[in-house]
Every structure is written in structure tokens, then in C-alpha cells.
Amino acid sequence: MIEEHSFGPVPITCHSFNKDCSQLALSLNSNTVDIYKKSGQKWEKLQSLEEHSERVTSIDWAANTDRIVTASADRNAHVWTRDSTGQFRPTLVLLRIDRAATVVKWSPLENKFAVGSGAKLVSVCHFEPEHNWWVCKQIKKPFKSTVTCLAWHPNNCLLAVGATDFKARIVSAYLKEADEKPAATCWGGNMKFSNVMAEYTNGGSGWIRDVAFNGDGSLMAWVSHDSSVSVANGSTQTLAVLRFAMLPMLTCCWLSDTALVAAGHDCYPVVFRYEAGSASLSIAGQLNMSADQSGGSTKMTAKTMFGNMDRMATEDSVEKLTTVHQNSIK
Known part of the structure; x- marks a missing residue:
């Protein structure tokens, strides 16, 4: 079943749902984050969070603690906590970076979060109740360019990091001040911070x-x-790669140990099948590719298109894509 939610013509830069998807935080390509609540078939705006001075680049809503963390091109992060009236109040987190923050993610236990940035580093932040502030430690060593994406390991200590240097890495974000000493994983046992x-x-x-x-x-x-x-695959130490003729993907997530879904510039999600035994990937199918099976235009070659324009002064005009989404999925 598809639920369509429209918030106007302005692009949605980033968004995040709360635990039961009854509320939504989103930023419409600005320095403001709007909080919406589902009311029947419509969304009702509850609050606007306006502490950032530059465009908000990433939002993450913690499912259990109900806290929101936002990152921005102003090189700062804010942690938003509800007060007694239900309104969100900010706490500034100084990231100590000289480039824009690009992505922020809560850890699985929600006791810390990580921020990627254009400063070629990852900031890992945890709360110090003695001083009532968020402390930031930086992972600098392996990164040679902008950090574009992050994902936490279920053990709350390892962090997957993607960057514009064409490499994906797994680094240790273990903080002795915030974490219990973790057991070794299939990725290794040396959990020293930044390893x-x-x-x-x-x-x-x-x-x-x-x-x-x-x-x-x-x-x-x-x-x-x-x-x-x-x-x-950390258990078998194998790498599976699949190249495809579609436009690049911008986001991905696992559905199970053998299936993942990704979506991007083609405006529809694609399901991939992973076979651990053969270390291979294949396309399993496409989701919601067509909003109207009868709609859309017939594809033609460039030669035919320009020939029609020259001989008959006609051209193909496509006002709406045949996919459910009308723009890239992130």
C-alpha cells in the first residue's frame, strides 16, 4: 500500500519520522525544521525549529528517547528535547568543524550520535550529565574527502562511513565514557576509538x-x-558488486539477510537479492515503478526525435513521470 504525503512544491532536503510514524520532522531546503502530526489523512504543523542559521542537511529522530538531532551547513548540531508542554527545546552541540555537516545518525542505544562533514572527519558526540552538555570526539585519520553517509552497527560501537573518496569504511566509535566494552565481531576485535x-x-x-x-x-x-x-560480508570476507544500467542510487536499506532495497535518480525503489554462498547480487524486482500503467510517453531514439522536430515541427512533451515519485528518492 502506498501513502502519498505532499508538503508543497519546495524540495524536502531531509526528514525523519518518530517511532510510530505519527509525527514527522522535515526541512524544506531551509534553515528551519518543521514538526508535523498526522491528523486523519492530513498533516498538521505543530512547531518550527529555527535555531540553525544555514540550511539543515540532516535530521534523525530517536525512536525511544524521542529526541531529535539536526545538523546544518552552519557547522553545528542541535539536540531537541521535549519540555513539560510537549514543545521541543534545543541544546547546541559544538562539532568543532570548519565545513558543513552533511549527515547525522543516532546510535542504536541513542546515547550518542555521529556527524559526518565536509571537513574530512566524523564527530562522535555523547552527553556528559556532570556538565550538562554534549561532548564531541573526532575520527579524522582515514578520511580523505567529504563524509557523505553513516550507519551504526547493532553493537552501538562500530560505524560504517561512506565518503567521496570512493571508499566505504567501518571504524570504531567506541567511547569508554558512554559504552560498555564490546565483544569482538566478524569485523575484528580491536575496538579502540577511531580504529x-x-x-x-x-x-x-x-x-x-x-x-x-x-x-x-x-x-x-x-x-x-x-x-x-x-x-x-564480514563473516566470509567476500565482496559482491553489481553494476547496472539504471541511474545511480542515493539510499539503501536491508529488508532481510538476502534482500535489500535501494532507490535514487530513477525515482522508484529497486529490490536486490544477495546470495552469500556465491557472493553475488542480482536485481529481484522494482517497486511502484508506474503510477499509471497507461500513462507516459513512448520512448524514441534521439535521431527520430530531432527528425520529427525538423520535418514536422513536433516534439515529445513529458509533463509527468510514470513513476509514483516525480523526483529523485533520498
Whole structure:
């Protein structure tokens, strides 16, 4: 079943739902985050969060603690906590970066969060109740360009990081101040903060657009701007890569240990099947590709199109895509 929610003609830069999807935080390509509540078939605006001075680039809503963290091009983050009236109040988090923040993610236990940025580093932040503020530690060493995406491992200590240097990495974000000492995983046992547990490249030349761990954290998937999807298996130490003729994907997530879904510039989600035994990927199907099976235009070659324009002064005009989404999915 498809639910369509419209918030006007302005692009949605980033968004995040609360635990039961009854409320939504989104930013419409501005420095403001709007909080909406589902009311019947409509969305009712509850509050506007206006602490950032530049465009908001990422939002994450913690499912259990009900806190929102926002990151912005102003190089700061804010943690938003509800007061006694139900309104969100901000706490400034100084990230100590000199470039825009690009992505923010709560950890699974929601006791810390990570922020990627154009400063070629990842900031890992945790709360110090003694001083009543958020403390930031930085992972700098392996990154050579802008960090574009993050994903937490289920153990709350490992972090998958994608960047514009065409590499996907797994680094340790273990903080002794906030975490219990973790057990070794299939990615390794040295959990010292900022240690690089694994580093992968699929041999292509595309920015990493999104990364995702599966349920038990033994598989890491990522999508790249060279129209490829890759899966690294920590248990078997294998890498599966699939290149396709579609436009690049921008986001991905696991449906199960053998299936993941990705979507991007083609405006519809695609399901990929992963076979651990053969370390291979294949396309399993497309989701909601057509909003109107009878709609759309007939494809023609460039020669035919320009020939029609020259001989008959006609051209094909496409006002609406045949997909449910009318623009890229992120």
C-alpha cells in the first residue's frame, strides 16, 4: 500500500519520522525544521525549529528517547528535547568543524550520535550529565574527502562511513565514557576509538551515497554514484558488486539477510537479492515503478526525435513521470 504525503512544491532536503510514524520532522531546503502530526489523512504543523542559521542537511529522530538531532551547513548540531508542554527545546552541540555537516545518525542505544562533514572527519558526540552538555570526539585519520553517509552497527560501537573518496569504511566509535566494552565481531576485535576495522572499494569511481548494516551487522551494503551496489560480508570476507544500467542510487536499506532495497535518480525503489554462498547480487524486482500503467510517453531514439522536430515541427512533451515519485528518492 502506498501513502502519498505532499508538503508543497519546495524540495524536502531531509526528514525523519518518530517511532510510530505519527509525527514527522522535515526541512524544506531551509534553515528551519518543521514538526508535523498526522491528523486523519492530513498533516498538521505543530512547531518550527529555527535555531540553525544555514540550511539543515540532516535530521534523525530517536525512536525511544524521542529526541531529535539536526545538523546544518552552519557547522553545528542541535539536540531537541521535549519540555513539560510537549514543545521541543534545543541544546547546541559544538562539532568543532570548519565545513558543513552533511549527515547525522543516532546510535542504536541513542546515547550518542555521529556527524559526518565536509571537513574530512566524523564527530562522535555523547552527553556528559556532570556538565550538562554534549561532548564531541573526532575520527579524522582515514578520511580523505567529504563524509557523505553513516550507519551504526547493532553493537552501538562500530560505524560504517561512506565518503567521496570512493571508499566505504567501518571504524570504531567506541567511547569508554558512554559504552560498555564490546565483544569482538566478524569485523575484528580491536575496538579502540577511531580504529579502522575494514576498508572497501568496488573498483569504480563513484561517491558513496549511502551505507547500511543488516540486522546482525555481519553484512554492509553501499550504493555508489557509478550506478553500482556492493555488499561486504564480514563473516566470509567476500565482496559482491553489481553494476547496472539504471541511474545511480542515493539510499539503501536491508529488508532481510538476502534482500535489500535501494532507490535514487530513477525515482522508484529497486529490490536486490544477495546470495552469500556465491557472493553475488542480482536485481529481484522494482517497486511502484508506474503510477499509471497507461500513462507516459513512448520512448524514441534521439535521431527520430530531432527528425520529427525538423520535418514536422513536433516534439515529445513529458509533463509527468510514470513513476509514483516525480523526483529523485533520498
